[in-house]
Amino acid sequence: MQAPHKGASLVLQVNRQEVLVGIADDAVEVRAHGWRTLAALHGMLDAALEKALQAEHGLSVVEYTVLDALGRQDGWHMRMQQLARATALSGSATTRLVSRLEDRELLTRVLCKEDRRGIYTELTDAGRALLEQARPTHDAALEAALAAAGRTPELAPLVEALHGLTHRPPALQR
DSSP, X not given: OOOOOTTSEEEEEETTEEEEEEEOHHHHHXXXXXXXXXXXXXXXXXXXXXXXXXXXXXXOHHHHHHHHHHHTSGGGEEEHHHHHHHHTOOHHHHHHHHHHHHHTTSEEEEEOSSSTTOEEEEEOHHHXXXXXXXXXXXXXXXXXXXXXXXXXXXXXXXXXXXXXXXXOOGGGOO
């Protein structure tokens, strides 16, 4: 049996043939540590955004995400399936969330003119106004949380990578 290289797959000699068994424990641990670090950063950002958005605007992070996704679309609307994908929610969770926001008169559902079977979720004037009020709060809370995370040695490389994504050269931007 050969000793695995750090981060390499485990290879065994069986009847004079090398057999790939799996990823060596150290590579699995590196990936697991990376995942835990990413989850910690996400949790930190989510908590900071939730606190700021709830305190200032009575919005949860996921509610803001829905308003923001719709606000970035031409016509301020999306089909429910698109909205579910954009917010990383299941179809049923998206439907419940849209219903709550509809009850608050921030969203409305309209029949698709091109396809009479399709339904769009659309921002109302009140939804657009709340989004415009909440966006600076969201952006400031996100920047403050990223700055705090960047001072944590374990999280700093991820924060730096995120800043790299938002400051790409024009040739790499869409």
